[in-house]
Amino acid sequence: MKQYNNFFGDFGGRYVPEVLRGPLSELEEAYTNAIKDPDFLAELKDFQKTFIGRPTPLLHAENATKTLGGADIYIKLEGLANTGAHKINNAAGQALLAKRMGKKRVIAETGAGQHGVATASACAKLGLDCVIYMGTEDIRRQRPNVYWMELFGAEVRGVNSGSCTLKDAVNEAFRDWTASYKDTHYLLGSALGPSPYPDMVREFQSVIGNEVVTQTEDIKIDAMVACVGGGSNAIGFFSPFIEKDKPRLIGVEAGGRGKGAGNNAVRMDDSGKLGIVQGYKSYFLLDDDGQVQPTHSISAGLDYPGIGPQLASLGESGRIEFQSATDKDALEALKFFASTEGIIFAMESAHAGAAAIQLAKDLGKGRNIIVNMSGRGDKDLFISAAALYGDKWKEFLEEEAKRI
Amino acid sequence: MEETNIITHFIAGYPDLKASLATAKGLIDGGAAALEMQIPFSDPSADGPVIENASRKSLEAGFKVADGFNLVKLIHDYADVPVYIMSYSAIVYNMGVDKFVQTAVEAGVKGLIIPDLTPGNDEGLYASGKAHGIDVVPVIIPAVSDERMSEIMAEKPEWAYLALRSGITGSYTKLDDENIGFLERLKKYDAKIMAGFGIRTPEQVEVLAPHCDAAVVGSYIVDSVTKLWNETPFDYDAVKTVAEKSVRYLFTGRG
Numbered sequence: 083m084k085q086y087n088n089f090f091g092d093f094g095g096r097y098v099p100e101v102l103r104g105p106l107s108e109l110e111e112a113y114t115n116a117i118k119d120p121d122f123l124a125e126l127k128d129f130q131k132t133f134i135g136r137p138t139p140l141l142h143a144e145n146a147t148k149t150l151g152g153a154d155i156y157i158k159l160e161g162l163a164n165t166g167a168h169k170i171n172n173a174a175g176q177a178l179l180a181k182r183m184g185k186k187r188v189i190a191e192t193g194a195g196q197h198g199v200a201t202a203s204a205c206a207k208l209g210l211d212c213v214i215y216m217g218t219e220d221i222r223r224q225r226p227n228v229y230w231m232e233l234f235g236a237e238v239r240g241v242n243s244g245s246c247t248l249k250d251a252v253n254e255a256f257r258d259w260t261a262s263y264k265d266t267h268y269l270l271g272s273a274l275g276p277s278p279y280p281d282m283v284r285e286f287q288s289v290i291g292n293e294v295v296t297q298t299e300d301i302k303i304d305a306m307v308a309c310v311g312g313g314s315n316a317i318g319f320f321s322p323f324i325e326k327d328k329p330r331l332i333g334v335e336a337g338g339r340g341k342g343a344g345n346n347a348v349r350m351d352d353s354g355k356l357g358i359v360q361g362y363k364s365y366f367l368l369d370d371d372g373q374v375q376p377t378h379s380i381s382a383g384l385d386y387p388g389i390g391p392q393l394a395s396l397g398e399s400g401r402i403e404f405q406s407a408t409d410k411d412a413l414e415a416l417k418f419f420a421s422t423e424g425i426i427f428a429m430e431s432a433h434a435g436a437a438a439i440q441l442a443k444d445l446g447k448g449r450n451i452i453v454n455m456s457g458r459g460d461k462d463l464f465i466s467a468a469a470l471y472g473d474k475w476k477e478f479l480e481e482e483a484k485r486i
Numbered sequence: 487m488e489e490t491n492i493i494t495h496f497i498a499g500y501p502d503l504k505a506s507l508a509t510a511k512g513l514i515d516g517g518a519a520a521l522e523m524q525i526p527f528s529d530p531s532a533d534g535p536v537i538e539n540a541s542r543k544s545l546e547a548g549f550k551v552a553d554g555f556n557l558v559k560l561i562h563d564y565a566d567v568p569v570y571i572m573s574y575s576a577i578v579y580n581m582g583v584d585k586f587v588q589t590a591v592e593a594g595v596k597g598l599i600i601p602d603l604t605p606g607n608d609e610g611l612y613a614s615g616k617a618h619g620i621d622v623v624p625v626i627i628p629a630v631s632d633e634r635m636s637e638i639m640a641e642k643p644e645w646a647y648l649a650l651r652s653g654i655t656g657s658y659t660k661l662d663d664e665n666i667g668f669l670e671r672l673k674k675y676d677a678k679i680m681a682g683f684g685i686r687t688p689e690q691v692e693v694l695a696p697h698c699d700a701a702v703v704g705s706y707i708v709d710s711v712t713k714l715w716n717e718t719p720f721d722y723d724a725v726k727t728v729a730e731k732s733v734r735y736l737f738t739g740r741g
């Protein structure tokens with residue numbers, strides 16, 4: 083696959099006001115040079131090894147497999163990367179690039195807070211100023227991550243517009259960048275936005291898939307499963323396999339509370355409409371007039387109303403199959419892998435876990451599935467404990483509040 | 487003395503549909519040379535908080551794109567003033583670029599300003615505008631290179647819009663050698679220039695006037711309407727008056 087494509091079939095492109103054309107061409111040039119430069123790649127590789135903790139393990143989930151009685155499940159443990167999710171792969175790559183470009187300041191949007199934490203961490207390590215935009219609704223849902231970002235020295239700016247979630251944080255980051263691009267890099271966190279972001283984010287995330295290739299030399303993989311918000315963990319995980327016709331690649335969207343506009347963030351069934359939003363052409367959840375629709379998911383990282391252009395294109399061509407998992411499915415999967423394997427999926431990743439559970443049963447014995455655990459679930463403590471422990475958790479919080 | 491032209495920007499459907507018509511009438515009576523009507527979009531990432539909030543209020547009050555085109559007709563029932571539509575690619579692309587252009591022509595719109603559909607990346611907007619005889623106004627900035635300027639001007643627009651500084655709409659813009667100097671450099675092109683972004687005082691209008699064909703005023707008008715509406719909502723006559731006064735204030739000595 084080419085490292086810079088701009089368009090993926092009909093999808094992608096760079097639909098931005100004149101003022102952002104310059105900064106985006108500068109970024110395109112810096113990225114396409116760096117990604118071929120052995121010095122940059124060596125620096126990145128060293129950073130991945132010593133700071134991120136790569137390669138991340140591939141776990142054979144034998145207990146889960148036995149319990150389900152179907153296909154063998156393997157779990158790529160991206161949650162073991164420093165800062166707890168795959169987001170650091172891209173944050174580190176772009177932060178190194180920002181430094182190479184001579185930028186002093188980095189801005190980023192964040193939904194679940196994982197990208198914000200990863201960016202703040204990489205900036206702390208590399209000595210870059212860092213501002214993170216985060217919707218106030220997401221700040222409420224993912225408060226612990228706000229503390230980590232601040233501990234890393236980043237300034238977290240609450241975004242109180244629109245739905246107060248990820249897409250609004252993206253708008254705010256673009257607003258900042260429009261005035262600040264001379265000394266500032268916008269470190270976008272998913273495989274979306276105007277080019278070169280979808281290409282660049284995929285390349286920095288492709289380390290996940292490349293490790294899987296090495297780790298599965300002796301295993302015949304039948305299917306790979308990843309959750310899809312904007313699509314960065316999925317596209318990186320699938321990347322080495324996209325141009326082959328095997329294995330099956332399955333993307334899992336947020337099914338939320340179920341069907342109906344506003345209840346989920348499923349774009350790849352009939353709900354998604356071809357549109358141009360936030361600088362790129364792809365499928366979005368829009369109303370009749372083209373206004374962006376509200377979404378819902380239990381996970382703050384999957385409730386984005388658009389999907390990365392390359393995934394949309396691969397969905398259209400049929401190379402990637404799309405499914406969805408509901409809030410409830412995700413919570414069940416979280417419990418299942420915790421009790422059978424002793425690992426806690428991030429709520430986002432648990433959507434992929436839920437689809438893998440079903441697929442293992444459907445495929446049956448003798449087949450192999452790899453599920454990408456894009457992140458670990460520590461950050462979700464306040465969501466999962468409230469959902470799974472209800473009153474006991476409330477009691478604890480009340481006592482704790484009295485104590486401090 | 488140079489004639490001063492002021493183009494005023496307002497948000498369709500804000501604070502509600504009737505009030506936006508009253509605003510438009512006031513702007514016309516205040517002496518606006520043309521109106522720039524923004525069709526609200528849910529995610530206006532090139533706009534600052536003033537216009538963003540106004541857009542959201544309009545949408546919350548139930549604004550539909552069709553109402554916007556209808557509003558243009560109602561404005562023309564009142565006066566024969568040029569009306570430009572400003573909006574985002576999402577809205578234009580959703581209707582279909584050609585259909586949007588045709589609908590605008592039928593509604594009597596003079597021109598379209600769609601900042602995130604730029605020449606070369608425009609989904610056929612410029613060609614469609616030419617085919618249907620409506621002006622598509624490119625938005626440029628002082629940082630644009632000569633090479634890129636030639637590309638843009640190859641579209642032969644009647645008007646071009648100069649955003650006087652980088653960043654988003656709203657806050658005050660300092661007029662300095664960079665932006666005024668750039669305006670002078672633009673004189674070598676055939677296109678007439680409307681210049682805006684952060685124009686809120688008669689002093690700024692006066693400084694700009696000799697260097698361009700029209701000054702564009704946006705957030706300042708929205709602010710005035712918002713202030714009034716917060717104090718006396720649903721007083722449509724008052725909305726018209728405040729819009730009119732805002733424009734008069736901006737013409738030096740004619741306040």
Ligand SMILES: Cc1ncc(COP(=O)(O)O)c(C=O)c1O
Pocket residue numbers: 167168169193194195196197271272273309310311312313314315316382383384428430431456457458
């Ligand atoms: C752990 C985790 N997985 C997945 C996602 C979704 O993003 P993407 O689809 O870009 O991988 C997020 C986003 O915040 C996340 O934190």
